Amino acid sequence: MDGKLTVDRGQPPLVSVIMNCLNCEKYLREAIDSVFAQTYSAWEIIFWDNASTDCSGEIARSYGSRVRYFRGDETVPLGAARDHAVRQAQGEYVAMLDCDDVWLPRNLAVQMEMAQARPDLGMVYTDCFFIDSEGRTLGTWFSRYRPPADEDVLRRLLTGPNFIPCLSVLMRTAAVRKVGGFNHNFTYSEEYDLFLRLALEYRIAHIAEPLAKYRLHDANATGTGNPGTTRETIQILKQTRSRLSNLPWRDRLKIQKRLWELRVKLMLQSFGT
DSSP states (O other), X not given: OOOOOOOOOSSOOOEEEXXXXXXXXHHHHHHHHHHHTOSOOOEEEEEEEOSOSXXXXXHHHXXXXXXXXXXXXXXXXXXXXXXXXXXXXXXXXXXXXXXXXEEOTTHHHHHHHHHHHOTTEEEEEEEEEEEOTTXXXXXXXHHHSOXXXXXXXXXXXXXXXXXXOGGGOEEEHHHHHHTTOSOTTOSSSHHHHHXXXXXXXXXXXXXXXXXXXXXXXXTOSOOTTOHHHHHHHHHHHHHHXXXXXXXXXXXXXXXXXXXXXXXXXXXXXXXXX
8 A cells, every 4th residue: 555656846737627427517517617716727627428418518518628528429337437537537637526516726736735745645635515406515524424544544444434525536647547447337336446446555645624515415326325325335345355365353343344234224225214
C-alpha cells in the first residue's frame, strides 16, 4: 500500500472531471456550472451520456469544447459507463461529479494542493454537505460517516460501510488504470470496489472541509436500502478478502460479521420489509 507516482512540477496538472449521465437534465446545468466556477482552472469535463432520452446531451454540448461529449450506443451498468469515461481522460488526475451534485468553488484547488504535496497518495477525498432536491443543506457526510485516520482506510473499508463520498474524490489517473479501472459488472457499488483496490496499492488521505454538495432526492440510483447495492457489496467484500492472506484475525472476524449482517439485510430487502 505504498505505491508512489511521479509528480510533474511544471504546468498545473490537468484534472479530468468524469460526469456520467442518464437522463439528468433537471440538475445538469447546476452541476456543470459548478465545475466552470472552480478556482483551479486546469480541467476538462469528460461527459459520458449513457444513452439518455431527455435533453441532457443538448445541455452538455452547449458548453463548448471544455466539455468533451461522448454518447454510448446503449445504456450499460454504471461501472462500465464510468470506465468508458475514464478511458477518455487526458488529465493526470481524475475526479468524479455526478450530474445531480455540486462542487464548491475551491474543491479542486484544495484537493490538488494536497495531491501535489503528497506523491504517495493515490486518492484524496473530502467532506461534503447533504442537500435536498431544492438545495437546502441537511448536514455533512462526515457527521454521519466519520472518516478514519488515513492509515486505517483499507481496514475501515473492509469492516464497515463505505465512508468515501464519490463526488469528493480526486484520483491519480495512473493509479486508477494500474488497478484496472471500474468494474463493468457493477451498477451500484462500482466506486466502493475501486476504492478498495486503490487502498490495497496506495495511500488515501482526506480533507475535513466540506467542498461539495451531495443531493438526496427520489431519483437517486443507489443507496443503502437498495438490494442491488447490498448484493454487490457482498460480492466485492468476498472478492477482496480472497486477495488478502495476512489480515489480522480480528479483522477477519469483523469482515465475517459484516458479511453476515449484509446477508440478513439482503434477505429482509428481498422480502420487502
